Amino acid sequence: MAGLPPYATTGERVWYYSFxxxxxxxxxxxxxxIIIVVPLSFNVEPYFSFTEGMLNFSEEAYSTRWxxxxxxxxxxxxxxxxxxxxxxxxxxxxVRAIKNSFFIGIFSxxxxxxxxxxxxxxxxxxxxxFKGAVMALLISPMIVPLVITASGLFYAxxxxxxxxxxxxxxxxxxxxxxxxxxxxxxxxxVGFDHSLTRASASLGADPVRTFFKVQMxxxxxxxxxxxxxxxxxxFDEVVVVLQLADPTQRTIPRQMFSGIREQISPTILAxxxxxxxxxxxxxxxxxxxxxxxxxxxxxxxx
Amino acid sequence: xxxxxxxxxxxxxTEAPQRSAETSGPLLxxxxxxxxxxxxxxxxVSRMRAMGLATPLVLFVLLAFVFPIFVLLWQAVYNDxxxxxxxxxxxxxxxxxxxxDPDEAMYAAVITDLIEARDRERALPTKVGARVxxxxxxxxxxxxxxxxxxxxxxxxxxxxxxDLDKKWGDIEYWRAMKVASQSVSPAFVASALDLHYTxxxxxxxxxxxxxxxxxxxxxTLEISLIVTLATIALGYPxxxxxxxxxxRVSNLLLILVLLPFWTSILxxxxxxxxMLQSQGVMNxxxxxxxxxxxxxxxxxxxxxxxxxxAMTHILLPFMILPLYSVMKTIPPSYVRAAKSLGATNWTxxxxxxxxxxxxxxxxxxxxxxxxxxxxxxxxxxxxxxxxVMISNxxxxxxxxxxxxxxxxxLGLVLLVFVLxxxxxxxxxxxIDNMKLx
Numbered sequence: 001m002a003g004l005p006p007y008a009t010t011g012e013r014v015w016y017y018s019f020x021x022x023x024x025x026x027x028x029x030x031x032x033x034i035i036i037v038v039p040l041s042f043n044v045e046p047y048f049s050f051t052e053g054m055l056n057f058s059e060e061a062y063s064t065r066w067x068x069x070x071x072x073x074x075x076x077x078x079x080x081x082x083x084x085x086x087x088x089x090x091x092x093x094x095v096r097a098i099k100n101s102f103f104i105g106i107f108s109x110x111x112x113x114x115x116x117x118x119x120x121x122x123x124x125x126x127x128x129x130f131k132g133a134v135m136a137l138l139i140s141p142m143i144v145p146l147v148i149t150a151s152g153l154f155y156a157x158x159x160x161x162x163x164x165x166x167x168x169x170x171x172x173x174x175x176x177x178x179x180x181x182x183x184x185x186x187x188x189x190v191g192f193d194h195s196l197t198r199a200s201a202s203l204g205a206d207p208v209r210t211f212f213k214v215q216m217x218x219x220x221x222x223x224x225x226x227x228x229x230x231x232x233x234x235f236d237e238v239v240v241v242l243q244l245a246d247p248t249q250r251t252i253p254r255q256m257f258s259g260i261r262e263q264i265s266p267t268i269l270a271x272x273x274x275x276x277x278x279x280x281x282x283x284x285x286x287x288x289x290x291x292x293x294x295x296x297x298x299x300x301x302x
Numbered sequence: 303x304x305x306x307x308x309x310x311x312x313x314x315x316t317e318a319p320q321r322s323a324e325t326s327g328p329l330l331x332x333x334x335x336x337x338x339x340x341x342x343x344x345x346x347v348s349r350m351r352a353m354g355l356a357t358p359l360v361l362f363v364l365l366a367f368v369f370p371i372f373v374l375l376w377q378a379v380y381n382d383x384x385x386x387x388x389x390x391x392x393x394x395x396x397x398x399x400x401x402x403d404p405d406e407a408m409y410a411a412v413i414t415d416l417i418e419a420r421d422r423e424r425a426l427p428t429k430v431g432a433r434v435x436x437x438x439x440x441x442x443x444x445x446x447x448x449x450x451x452x453x454x455x456x457x458x459x460x461x462x463x464x465d466l467d468k469k470w471g472d473i474e475y476w477r478a479m480k481v482a483s484q485s486v487s488p489a490f491v492a493s494a495l496d497l498h499y500t501x502x503x504x505x506x507x508x509x510x511x512x513x514x515x516x517x518x519x520x521x522t523l524e525i526s527l528i529v530t531l532a533t534i535a536l537g538y539p540x541x542x543x544x545x546x547x548x549x550r551v552s553n554l555l556l557i558l559v560l561l562p563f564w565t566s567i568l569x570x571x572x573x574x575x576x577m578l579q580s581q582g583v584m585n586x587x588x589x590x591x592x593x594x595x596x597x598x599x600x601x602x603x604x605x606x607x608x609x610x611x612a613m614t615h616i617l618l619p620f621m622i623l624p625l626y627s628v629m630k631t632i633p634p635s636y637v638r639a640a641k642s643l644g645a646t647n648w649t650x651x652x653x654x655x656x657x658x659x660x661x662x663x664x665x666x667x668x669x670x671x672x673x674x675x676x677x678x679x680x681x682x683x684x685x686x687x688x689x690v691m692i693s694n695x696x697x698x699x700x701x702x703x704x705x706x707x708x709x710x711x712l713g714l715v716l717l718v719f720v721l722x723x724x725x726x727x728x729x730x731x732x733i734d735n736m737k738l739x
Contacts, residue, residue: 012647023543026536027558030618033573034565036583040576049581115359122355127348134356135733136724141367143724145676147693148371148713151700155377156370175367178359183736207351236566239678243700256568260575260683269576272569279564283557286564 034276041066041269048266066270070094073267094271096248097255104166104251105234108173112230115174116181117223121215123182124189135182142179146239149176154243164246172240177230184229188222188293221293225286232282375717378494378710382485387430388415392483395476400501404476409459416445416452430482436708437489438478444469477501494711515695515712522692525609525681526674532614533670534663537621541662544622545629556626563619571683574612578603578684609689612680617673621666624731628662665731672723676716692716 004016044063045051053061072078074093088095122128123135141149153172154163162168196218200210216223238253245254252271259268329337385392390411398404419426431445444467455462463470480501481489489499496513497505507513540559544552562570577583585599594600602608632655640650678693685694692712699709727733 015647019539019543023539026540027555029536029615030562031558033570033577033615034562036576037569037573047581048576048579050583050586115362119356119359122352125348125352125355127345128352128356129349132728132733134360136728137368138356138359138363139733139736140724141363143672143720144371145678145693145713145716145720147676147678147696148374148717149367151696151709151713152371152374153366154700155374155706159373171366175363178363186734232564236568238568239697242697253566253568256566256572257679257683260568260572264575268572272566272572275566275569279566280561283560283564287557287560 037269037272037276041266041273043266043269046265048264048269066266069265069267070270070274093250094252094255094267097250097252100249101235101251101253104169104173105231108170108177108234109227109231111170111174112177112181113223113227116178116226116230117185117219119178120182120185120189121211121219124186124192138182139179141175146176146237150240150243153240157244163244164249166249169241169244169249172244173234173237174230176237176240177233180229180233181223181226184226185219185222188219192218218296221289221296225289228282228286232279371717374706374710375714376710377707378490378714379488380486381433381490381707383433384430384479384482385485387419387426388412388483391415391479395480395483398476398480400477400480403473404460406458406460408476409463409470410457412448412463413452413455413459416449420449420452434475434478434482436493437481438475440469441475441478444475490707490711491714493708494715518690518692518695519715521688521690522675525606525613525689525691526671526677528610529613529617529674530667530671532610533618533621534667536614537618537625537666538659538663541622541625541629544626545632546634559619559622559626562615563623567616567679570616571612571680574608574615575603575684578608578611603684604686604689606685606689608684608686609681609691612684613674613677616680617670620670620673624665624669625659625662628659628665632658661731665727668723668727668730672720672727675723676720 004013008016039054040048040050042062042064043051043054044061044065051061071088071092071094074096075087075091077083077087080087119138123131123138128134149172153168157163157168162171192215196214197210200214201207205213235251236253238251238257241249241251241254242257245251250258252275256268256271259265331337331340333340388411391408394408394411398408416427419430427445427449428442431442431449434441434445447467448463448470451466455466460470469475477500481487481499487499492499492505493508494515496508496516498508499505544555544559547555575582579585580599580601582603584602585594588594588600589596602611636654636658637650640654641647645653676693677691678697681689681691682694682697685691693716696709696712696716699705699712
């Protein structure tokens with residue numbers, strides 16, 4: 001497929017180019033919906049569609065009003081001079097959602113990463129008993145339909161007073177994030193050279209020191225990308241939040257969910273654009289980490 | 303690993319061969335214990351250590367995931383609303399054969415229980431009535447009516463109650479109460495499958511007009527299947543292109559696959575609304591090209607089509623990534639060899655290349671199918687009427703109608719199906735081989 005040989009027949013040539021066009025269309029299908037929100041979020045009109053003016057690139061058709069709306073929506077006095085910052089920090093709906101998302105996301109990521117990394121190291125050891133069963137159990141939060149997880153957590157947590165609380169949501173998100181941590185850390189450990197830990201032990205380091213000085217730096221890229229996966233899982237999760245959170249605990253996706261259902265406004269598109277930028281940043285970080293990890297382990301890409 | 307080598311003073315190398323020649327008994331470790339036992343001990347310790355590392359997470363997952371789901375699913379077979387509200391009636395109904403006419407004692411028990419239940423909690427008789435109503439419609443109004451007059455009724459209760467409402471003379475209502483009085487019963491699981499559990503302990507099909515769940519399960523399966531096939535159709539060419547292009551180009555193109563994977567599902571669903579709505583981008587393009595008139599724009603969102611398109615887009619990376627990782631390992635020389643032996647392009651692809659990609663298709667298809675079958679967000683936002691899936695109904699019962707038992711029963715059926723697929727995935731692909739990006 002890499003390049004067309006000079007002896008290719010006409011039919012092969014036609015197929016070669018039409019196949020590339022087909023793939024191009026599929027890539028367009030993948031990427032177009034993500035790109036399209038960016039120009040639409042600058043629409044001056046409160047619609048989800050391109051206006052005449054936008055297509056003619058006239059300046060009046062574009063504005064940043066929906067970005068301003070992110071911080072203003074829900075404020076008591078958005079035009080007041082005094083106490084504007086405090087008002088925004090306290091009352092703006094989206095600002096509260098952003099605060100909630102980061103609060104829940106960071107704590108559930110810490111919990112998921114700590115527990116998941118330890119478990120992955122245990123699972124990667126050849127002596128681990130019941131490896132298959134334990135792995136199946138630990139990956140299952142990714143497989144079980146979210147609505148069942150959410151309903152179960154809501155039902156059980158409301159009986160012990162954990163529903164509608166931050167610890168409850170954080171625990172739920174941590175459970176959902178751990179499979180990703182396990183998968184990424186296990187993948188890093190597959191190529192791990194165990195003679196390094198033996199060398200460290202023979203030089204007199206105890207297991208804890210060996211872990212932090214030898215093993216951890218080597219698997220760190222895997223741990224960080226697992227943590228990023230866990231964070232994005234929590235950051236993007238809405239089904240559990242729908243059931244388990246009360247209105248003041250709304251996260252960004254929850255706010256978007258009700259925004260789409262109730263009052264559809266381009267503010268959602270502005271938020272979506274910001275989220276796309278965040279996901280590009282996360283993707284770039286994970287990609288760099290993966291390359292670094294491959295380099296550290298001496299596995300260069302072809 | 304390190305503790306297999308036993309501690310203790312080391313003997314010089316010259317000493318060792320002599321020693322093994324002298325002693326013909328079991329090999330001893332440095333401290334005198336047999337080496338076999340020492341090794342077993344060391345192995346035990348490292349096994350414990352490995353398990354100790356995994357234990358915190360296992361406990362966490364059991365407590366914050368498995369146990370809550372179990373508690374909920376238990377509600378599918380256990381519902382004590384009736385037994386709790388009407389203890390005396392429950393006792394008598396258990397002895398009753400469900401064929402003979404109910405006797406005076408049973409009528410009296412209903413009245414005593416109703417009065418007592420109302421004293422305990424005002425809404426309790428209504429709750430009990432609602433529970434019986436699930437078995438036979440009309441029971442709720444019967445219970446409400448009887449509850450209002452209960453204090454004024456006098457013995458003999460049988461005549462008084464039949465006088466109050468003829469339904470009390472109908473044995474079908476008593477049979478419904480008998481079913482409701484069994485706290486542990488398959489009634490809810492049966493109703494999740496559109497079956498009716500009768501007082502005789504048999505199952506019969508629900509009235510066709512009330513059969514909604516099987517239809518929903520079928521639609522969920524249908525949507526998941528179409529989405530899976532669509533992702534194979536769209537993912538296969540892309541994965542093939544990525545696997546055959548030089549690494550530098552394919553790494554760049556791979557970003558186009560990974561970016562949607564990292565973008566919020568809400569964002570992608572929102573943008574599909576912007577794309578597909580009647581004043582949306584796609585319809586604008588269609589009108590501009592002339593495929594359709596301005597006043598006859600296609601309705602592509604808030605229905606099944608919208609759900610299918612958005613779900614295919616969201617799940618496509620889950621198909622491309624496993625396919626790509628399988629295709630990358632297929633040596634291009636196989637196809638070249640086939641061609642040099644006289645195979646046409648098609649034969650070389652179909653007979654040589656395609657069979658080697660089957661594991662990738664299997665891995666991707668099962669993963670996409672598992673994720674699709676429990677999908678909630680996209681159908682809830684863009685599904686409209688005919689794009690609703692089973693997850694949405696479960697959520698409805700949990701949050702709106704508060705019928706936890708039915709939600710649990712529907713969830714149980716869905717979960718059994720998903721776990722079967724999960725088992726299949728483990729058998730075919732192996733959970734260890736799951737990769738991300």
